[in-house]
Amino acid sequence: MKKLSIVDIANELKVSKTTVSFILNGRAKEKRIGEDLVERVTKYVEEVGYKPNSLAKSLRTGKSNTIGLMVEDISNPFFASIARLIEDRAYKNGYKIIYCSTDNDTQKTRELISMFRDRHVDGYIIAPPEGIEDDVEQLLKDGLPVVMFDRHLPKVNTDYVEIDNLFSTYNATRHLIQQGYKNIGFVTFASSQTQMLARMQGYKDALKESRFAPVVKEIVFNQDEEMIIKPMMAFFKKHQDLDAVVFGTNHVGTCGLKVFNTLGIKVPGDMAVISFDDYDVFKLYSPPVTAIAQPVEEIADNVITVLLKKLNTKGGSTASHSIILKTNLQIRGSSSGLKID
Amino acid sequence: MKKLSIVDIANELKVSKTTVSFILNGRAKEKRIGEDLVERVTKYVEEVGYKPNSLAKSLRTGKSNTIGLMVEDISNPFFASIARLIEDRAYKNGYKIIYCSTDNDTQKTRELISMFRDRHVDGYIIAPPEGIEDDVEQLLKDGLPVVMFDRHLPKVNTDYVEIDNLFSTYNATRHLIQQGYKNIGFVTFASSQTQMLARMQGYKDALKESRFAPVVKEIVFNQDEEMIIKPMMAFFKKHQDLDAVVFGTNHVGTCGLKVFNTLGIKVPGDMAVISFDDYDVFKLYSPPVTAIAQPVEEIADNVITVLLKKLNTKGGSTASHSIILKTNLQIRGSSSGLKID
DNA sequence: CAAATTAGCTTAATCGATTTATTTTTATAT
DNA sequence: ATATAAAAATAAATCGATTAAGCTAATTTG
Numbered sequence: 160m161k162k163l164s165i166v167d168i169a170n171e172l173k174v175s176k177t178t179v180s181f182i183l184n185g186r187a188k189e190k191r192i193g194e195d196l197v198e199r200v201t202k203y204v205e206e207v208g209y210k211p212n213s214l215a216k217s218l219r220t221g222k223s224n225t226i227g228l229m230v231e232d233i234s235n236p237f238f239a240s241i242a243r244l245i246e247d248r249a250y251k252n253g254y255k256i257i258y259c260s261t262d263n264d265t266q267k268t269r270e271l272i273s274m275f276r277d278r279h280v281d282g283y284i285i286a287p288p289e290g291i292e293d294d295v296e297q298l299l300k301d302g303l304p305v306v307m308f309d310r311h312l313p314k315v316n317t318d319y320v321e322i323d324n325l326f327s328t329y330n331a332t333r334h335l336i337q338q339g340y341k342n343i344g345f346v347t348f349a350s351s352q353t354q355m356l357a358r359m360q361g362y363k364d365a366l367k368e369s370r371f372a373p374v375v376k377e378i379v380f381n382q383d384e385e386m387i388i389k390p391m392m393a394f395f396k397k398h399q400d401l402d403a404v405v406f407g408t409n410h411v412g413t414c415g416l417k418v419f420n421t422l423g424i425k426v427p428g429d430m431a432v433i434s435f436d437d438y439d440v441f442k443l444y445s446p447p448v449t450a451i452a453q454p455v456e457e458i459a460d461n462v463i464t465v466l467l468k469k470l471n472t473k474g475g476s477t478a479s480h481s482i483i484l485k486t487n488l489q490i491r492g493s494s495s496g497l498k499i500d
Numbered sequence: 501m502k503k504l505s506i507v508d509i510a511n512e513l514k515v516s517k518t519t520v521s522f523i524l525n526g527r528a529k530e531k532r533i534g535e536d537l538v539e540r541v542t543k544y545v546e547e548v549g550y551k552p553n554s555l556a557k558s559l560r561t562g563k564s565n566t567i568g569l570m571v572e573d574i575s576n577p578f579f580a581s582i583a584r585l586i587e588d589r590a591y592k593n594g595y596k597i598i599y600c601s602t603d604n605d606t607q608k609t610r611e612l613i614s615m616f617r618d619r620h621v622d623g624y625i626i627a628p629p630e631g632i633e634d635d636v637e638q639l640l641k642d643g644l645p646v647v648m649f650d651r652h653l654p655k656v657n658t659d660y661v662e663i664d665n666l667f668s669t670y671n672a673t674r675h676l677i678q679q680g681y682k683n684i685g686f687v688t689f690a691s692s693q694t695q696m697l698a699r700m701q702g703y704k705d706a707l708k709e710s711r712f713a714p715v716v717k718e719i720v721f722n723q724d725e726e727m728i729i730k731p732m733m734a735f736f737k738k739h740q741d742l743d744a745v746v747f748g749t750n751h752v753g754t755c756g757l758k759v760f761n762t763l764g765i766k767v768p769g770d771m772a773v774i775s776f777d778d779y780d781v782f783k784l785y786s787p788p789v790t791a792i793a794q795p796v797e798e799i800a801d802n803v804i805t806v807l808l809k810k811l812n813t814k815g816g817s818t819a820s821h822s823i824i825l826k827t828n829l830q831i832r833g834s835s836s837g838l839k840i841d
Numbered sequence: 842c843a844a845a846t847t848a849g850c851t852t853a854a855t856c857g858a859t860t861t862a863t864t865t866t867t868a869t870a871t
Numbered sequence: 872a873t874a875t876a877a878a879a880a881t882a883a884a885t886c887g888a889t890t891a892a893g894c895t896a897a898t899t900t901g
Contacts, residue, residue, distance in 0.1 A: 164857055175881045180859060191878055213618050214559045215857035218886050223555070225598075234584035236577065243575035243601060250600070255615065257566075257598050259591070260584060274596065277554045413780050420784065439781045443757050505887055516851045521889060532848050556887035559856050 163209045172203055179204075183211065217279060226466065227275035228258040229268065229285045231309075236438050237409055237453065238286070241308070244459030245284065252467055254281070263350070263380065265290035272298070282466050287312055289351060304469035308462050310354040311481075318469070320461045320482045324354045327451045327486045328361030331405055331433045334449075334488060336369050340403035340431055346391060346415060347407025349377035358407050358435065374398055378411065387414045388421075395422060402430060409436035416444060427492050437489050446492035454484050504550045513544055520545075524552065558620060567807065568616035569599040570609065570626045572650075577779050578750055578794065579627070582649070585800030586625065593808055595622070604691070604721065606631035613639070623807050628653055630692060645810035649803050651695040652822075659810070661802045661823045665695045668792045668827045669702030672746055672774045675790075675829060677710050681744035681772055687732060687756060688748025690718035699748050699776065715739055719752065728755045729762075736763060743771060750777035757785060768833055778830050787833035795825050 165183075169176040179200055181190045187197045217223045226249050230238035238260075246256050257280060261268040265288050272294050275283065283298060286309040295315050298305050307319035328345075335343050345362040347355060359375070366373050376394040378387055391414060395401070406412035412434025419426055426432050426448065434441055437452035461482050506524075510517040520541055522531045528538045558564045567590050571579035579601075587597050598621060602609040606629050613635050616624065624639060627650040636656050639646050648660035669686075676684050686703040688696060700716070707714050717735040719728055732755060736742065747753035753775025760767055767773050767789065775782055778793035802823050 165859095166857075176858085177860080177881060177883095178879090181880095184859080190880085193879065196879085210614075210618055212559070212620075212857050214555055214564070214620055215886090216859075218553070218555045218559055218857080218888085219859045221886080232584065233574070233587065234577070234580045236575070236580070239575045239577070239580040243573065246574065246599075246601060255598055255619065256600075257596055258587075259597075260587060273551075277551055278596065279553075279555055413784070416784050420786070439754050440784055443754070443761065443781055444784060445761070445786050506889095507887075517888080518852080518890075519850060522850095525889080531850085534849065537849085553887050556856090557889075559858090559887085560889045562856085 162212075163207060165209075165211065168200070168204060168207075168209055172200060174200070221279070223279040223281055224254050225278065225280045226254045226256055226282045226284060227272075227278075227280035228256050229261050229271060229275075229283070229287075230258065231263055231286050231288075232260045233258060234260075235410060237436050237455070240455045241459050241462075244456055245463055248459065248463040252463075261286070261288055262382075263288040263352075269294050276303075282306070282470050284308065284462055284466060286310060287352075304466060306462050306466045306469070308458060310352045313353060316479055318465050318479045318481070320458055320465065320484070321354065322453055322458070322484045322486050324357035325361040325364070327435070327488075328358045328405055328407075329365045330361075331449075331451055331488055332362050332365035333368075334490070335403045335405070335431055335433065336365065336371070338403075338431065341371065342374070342398075342401045342403070343371065344374040344376065344394075344398060344401045344404040345407065346376045346378065346394065346404055346411055348380050348411060350380075355407065362405055374401060384414060387411070388418055391415060391418050392422065395419075395424070403427075404430060404432055406432070406434040409434060409438055409440075412436070412448075412450075413440055416440070416448070433488075437487075441491075449491045450489050452487040452489050454486065457484050503553075504548060506550075506552065509541070509545060509548075509550055513541060515541070562620070564620040564622055565594055566596045566598055566619065566621045567623045567625060568613075568619075568621035569597050570602050570612060570616075570624070570628075571599065572604055572627050572629075573601045574599060575601075576751060578650075578777050578796070581796045582800050582803075585797055586804055589800065589804040593804075602627070602629055603723075604629040604693075610635050617644075623647070623811050625649065625803055625807060627651060628693075645807060647803050647807045647810070649799060651693045654694060657820055659806050659820045659822070661799055661806065661825070662695065663794055663799070663825045663827050665698035666702040666705070668776070668829075669699045669746055669748075670706045671702070672790075672792055672829055673703050673706035674709075675831070676744045676746070676772055676774065677706065677712070679744075679772065682712065683715070683739075683742045683744070684712065685715040685717065685735075685739060685742045685745040686748065687717045687719065687735065687745055687752055689721050689752060691721075696748060703746055715742060725755060728752070729759055732756060732759050733763065736760075736765070744768075745771060745773055747773070747775040750775060750779055750781075753777070753789075753791075754781055757781070757789070774829075778828075782830075782832075790832045791830050793828040793830050795827065798825050 165176045165179055169179050178192060181187055181192060182197050182200045228242060228245060230242060233239055233242060242258060249256050257278065259271050261271065268288050268291050283303065283305040285305060285307050287307055292312050292314050295305055295312060299317060305317050307317060309321065311319040311321065332343060343366065345359065347359065363373050378390050381387055395418060406415050419430060424430050433449045435451045437450035441448040441450045465480055506517045506520055510520050519533060522528055522533060523538050523541045569583060569586060571583060574580055574583060583599060590597050598619065600612045602612065609629050609632050623645040626646060626648050628648055633653050633655050636646055636653060640658060646658050648658060650662065652660040652662065673684060686700065688700065704714050719731050722728055736759060747756050760771060765771050774790045776792045778791035782789040782791045806821055
């Protein structure tokens with residue numbers, strides 16, 4: 160009951176394994192193998208359910224039909240949705256996914272890249288932490304296709320799919336200003352990743368335009384949610400004058416709502432809120448919370464399209480694409496959204 | 501600048517590749533290779549950063565150091581958290597993860613199992629849909645370790661890690677009864693998976709005990725959330741007499757809250773709610789929603805522990821474990837939780 | 842001191858495919 | 872009938888590791 164190999168097939172049919180291989184790889188015509196033989200082999204293979212050993216195949220051809228997907232944290236709803244969509248599209252195109260969560264940890268990520276190389280993944284989809292420029296550069300130099308998303312490495316010239324982060328927070332902040340809010344804070348994770356810097360800048364630009372002073376809190380990420388909530392609580396206690404806040408990520412936003420619940424701060428009565436990313440938590444909050452919705456499907460679609468294109472052009476040197484998608488400000492809780500002093 | 505192979509190392513050091521291989525696999529002592537040579541090889545390998553080609557290694561040894569993880573849907577927070585925890589533990593033990601979402605689709609799952617076999621994964625972690633008994637049976641027959649979680653296949657004798665589903669809903673329903681609710685509904689996805697049947701049974705048992713009649717709505721799963729919300733809305737419109745409801749999964753629960761929002765039904769004023777799974781949506785709802793919290797970390801821990809144990813005992817035939825963990829009923833919104841007619 | 846061990850390495854087979862180079866068979870032209 | 876070209880299939884090399892079996896020189900044993 161052992162697994163069948165191509166030799167078994169060849170022996171059984173009394174042909175050479177070369178012939179079987181050619182037929183199975185659709186090169187029968189090209190190698191002018193007789194139609195009757197092709198038929199006979201195909202039928203038998205079908206009958207016994209033979210499937211080539213993909214390890215052996217990969218070893219010989221150098222292709223593994225696998226894509227490495229590196230997200231920040233697969234349990235974060237944003238990355239989980241993206242992963243799901245990418246998974247679907249990848250499978251449909253004959254690729255499997257190996258994934259991992261980087262935790263934005265540079266050292267861990269470098270090890271993971273090395274692991275992926277080791278496994279000979281054909282292409283890389285990465286939401287990169289800082290500090291992996293050299294490793295990515297090396298991948299590119301070795302002709303391996305890399306697509307980044309959510310953020311990019313400014314010093315590395317590769318394809319990436321992002322959203323218009325700066326405009327998103329700029330627009331959200333302006334929305335608050337137009338509603339009459341005057342003390343608008345910005346709470347985010349401490350990070351110098353491109354998307355974070357841009358979100359911060361968008362907020363600051365909007366405030367500057369209206370000559371308001373920025374009030375920013377950058378929280379150091381921690382696995383333990385308590386360590387996020389505590390400093391945030393301190394921040395809001397200290398800045399009692401704030402009447403609105405923009406949260407830089409869904410995670411910060413969710414924690415923020417928890418803080419407000421604990422402190423008895425009413426949203427949006429006492430504090431207007433806009434969070435990055437739009438999820439059930441924000442939709443179902445009462446009244447619902449305004450949020451910056453990322454076009455998750457579009458992001459995933461673009462990422463996989465760009466990667467597949469690279470995988471299919473062996474030459475490699477197609478020019479790099481930078482795709483910037485638009486977000487959608489979901490304005491909610493409008494009834495009480497207008498600030499009335 | 502090509503990738504180094506063991507032959508390159510051997511040639512460079514003017515020893516045979518066998519020797520190099522033995523040394524790298526820690527069999528130097530056993531194969532009585534001189535200490536100085538061991539040192540020389542180790543040092544050189546370190547220096548040039550040589551890493552064995554894992555495909556070749558897997559082809560030869562039959563081990564791929566990969567675990568296949570099959571969840572229902574990686575974008576569902578329950579599965580995403582589990583996946584994250586399993587990923588961490590697996591990496592720590594030298595295993596990589598290939599994952600996929602089954603969508604509870606039998607045919608798709610069978611193809612995915614075949615894909616995993618193809619890639620020679622060493623072990624399987626599966627949240628199984630119905631109808632894959634034969635495939636799993638075959639895996640077991642071929643000596644491949646399989647651990648199931650969240651549910652199991654009654655006809656297949658393999659390890660699994662679950663929670664006490666029946667007691668969980670029984671307990672939740674009794675809680676509602678004790679609070680004075682008299683018309684308690686149960687809304688869930690239509691499914692005959694073990695965990696779903698048990699959850700339903702727990703609800704029915706509790707009602708029977710108090711001689712109440714069950715009011716059940718089973719919704720056919722659909723990728724499009726609208727197709728879940730619509731029938732649910734019809735159900736609640738039809739059963740205006742309901743004063744409480746138990747939701748069978750987090751997804752149904754979230755949709756339920758959306759329905760109540762739309763219909764203007766106050767929770768828990770007009771309708772007391774208990775949902776399976778405990779997530780931010782329920783915690784942050786105002787007032788927060790009572791939920792049945794699964795011990796996600798414990799589940800993941802047990803799953804990976806059982807699997808690793810199986811992977812490390814080549815003989816295979818360790819007796820199967822069925823691990824049943826306890827859930828935690830997170831009682832919330834107590835202030836308005838007591839039903840006062 | 843010859844025979845038997847043992848230490849220290851190497852040769853060659855193997856895993857299961859793909860692919861290049863080559864041979865055998867058949868058909869066509871001269 | 873024979874040389875030549877085309878068609879059909881195969882042998883053998885290769886990918887990069889692991890490992891069983893084998894060889895040589897040094898050491899031990901009787």
